Amino acid sequence: MTTVPEKVQQAYNQLPSGWRLEKLKFFADVRNSNVDKTIADDEEPVQLCNYTDVYYNDRITRDLEFMRGSATKTEIEKFQLKRNQVIITKDSEGWEDIGIPALVTDDMPDVLCGYHLSVFEPGADLDGAFLAWLCRSEPLNDQFKLGANGVTRYGLGQYPMKNAFAALPPLETQQRIAGFLDEKTARIDGLIAKKRALLARLAEKRQALVTRAVTKGLDPAAPMKPSGIDWLGDVPAHWDVLPLKRVLASSTYGISASLEPTGEVAILRMGNLADGEIDLGDARFLDEVDEGLLLAPNDIVFNRTNSLDLVGKTAIFRGCQDYPVSLASYLVRFRFGCRYHPEYANYVMGTNDLMALGRTIALPSIGQANLNPSRYAQIEFPVPPFEEQSKIVDFLAGEIRTLRTGATKIVTSIEQLDEYRTALITAAVTGKLTGLQ
Numbered sequence: 001m002t003t004v005p006e007k008v009q010q011a012y013n014q015l016p017s018g019w020r021l022e023k024l025k026f027f028a029d030v031r032n033s034n035v036d037k038t039i040a041d042d043e044e045p046v047q048l049c050n051y052t053d054v055y056y057n058d059r060i061t062r063d064l065e066f067m068r069g070s071a072t073k074t075e076i077e078k079f080q081l082k083r084n085q086v087i088i089t090k091d092s093e094g095w096e097d098i099g100i101p102a103l104v105t106d107d108m109p110d111v112l113c114g115y116h117l118s119v120f121e122p123g124a125d126l127d128g129a130f131l132a133w134l135c136r137s138e139p140l141n142d143q144f145k146l147g148a149n150g151v152t153r154y155g156l157g158q159y160p161m162k163n164a165f166a167a168l169p170p171l172e173t174q175q176r177i178a179g180f181l182d183e184k185t186a187r188i189d190g191l192i193a194k195k196r197a198l199l200a201r202l203a204e205k206r207q208a209l210v211t212r213a214v215t216k217g218l219d220p221a222a223p224m225k226p227s228g229i230d231w232l233g234d235v236p237a238h239w240d241v242l243p244l245k246r247v248l249a250s251s252t253y254g255i256s257a258s259l260e261p262t263g264e265v266a267i268l269r270m271g272n273l274a275d276g277e278i279d280l281g282d283a284r285f286l287d288e289v290d291e292g293l294l295l296a297p298n299d300i301v302f303n304r305t306n307s308l309d310l311v312g313k314t315a316i317f318r319g320c321q322d323y324p325v326s327l328a329s330y331l332v333r334f335r336f337g338c339r340y341h342p343e344y345a346n347y348v349m350g351t352n353d354l355m356a357l358g359r360t361i362a363l364p365s366i367g368q369a370n371l372n373p374s375r376y377a378q379i380e381f382p383v384p385p386f387e388e389q390s391k392i393v394d395f396l397a398g399e400i401r402t403l404r405t406g407a408t409k410i411v412t413s414i415e416q417l418d419e420y421r422t423a424l425i426t427a428a429v430t431g432k433l434t435g436l437q
Contacts, residue, residue, distance in 0.1 A: 008165045011139035016431040019169045025162035028131065029121040032090060032158055033113040035075050043070035048114040054087050054102040058132070061105050071112055079119060081108040084128035086120040088135055088144070090156040098156055099144030101135035103128055118161060130174035130429070131166075133181050137426040140166050151261070167430055177428050177436050188421045195414050202407050209399055211351045213392050214344065215382055229380050231353040239384045245377035247340035251302075253373075254327035255293055259284035265294070266320070268327040270303050273315040276350045280320060289326045295333060298342040300349070304371050305330035311371040312358035314349040316342060332373045341389040347396060348381060 047066035085104040113119050147160025217236045224234040227241045263285025297319040362369040
């Protein structure tokens, strides 16, 4: 009899009569795919089910658009998609993205499981739909996460997958549980989708509010004049329009170095920039950084190199009492002179029209885009009198605070629904819900 580790036993708790707690390898075949995206002339043409297909879909169906690829006959035989299989993510930059499953709904002999994924092929005693829900449950998914190795990138090998313990009720019970979860989670997902749509509308309202204020001012009766700039349009007649470089005090590239989870100086990365603000919750560190590269309150951090949709994003640094902060090499620090309010600059740089303009002047690089700060600094910006900039900043701060309060309530509600969904799945696949056993 297989000995179940105490922590695993506690996670599943007491299972109903007739249920088994056994290693996955005894009722499912587990295979890690080695089919890459390279197309070779001496291989058969195929379609590839890739990481994102699994990550963003609970089910792999025929109507998905798969990537074109090629494979050997052996790979085709081993990794072609079959109904009732479950595909999971086995590699990721984030620990939380390990073990995400998707159920294959049809036989698809021309579609193969791609690299960074694993195939679970259930045996006669295991229903694929139930296995997919089981992979989403905390008792099994936590075993996958703990079995993954890595620091900056995580990988899950076959051994921890095959030897993970899973609860197995009779086949009829598995199918009943899978049907129940299909129905209940669909309702929860529908509620979450509506709340996310409301969040999107609040974001649109915020963007429209900011754009109007920083390009037209707060006085709807103010005389206007053509700015001569397509992205800006008409501006108040008493405003100036100047290249960004005319109001910049300095711009400085970030530091190029290998970052660690701990150290003396936090180093900002693109992931630390969100909605014009900086979040240091997932900062990386260096032991020492030149003092001239340390950020000061009101510095603007500008993303110069990334995918095209991310270049040009900015955030304002408001200071940090816990440790000094610098920035990575693909970021730039903008520091403004006395004529331009940093908060106002941050709002202007975050408008959709300016972001779109920045993308048009970004230069292609290897797998990404580069928005050179000197090119960006030639873009002409609205320059109201400094006192008016301050009034606009104060106005927007109050309005955005109200919008943020509403958004926070919606986010909290979504988190509660996510937690309920997770708890419901775990309770169902471990036999804790009456009427399903």
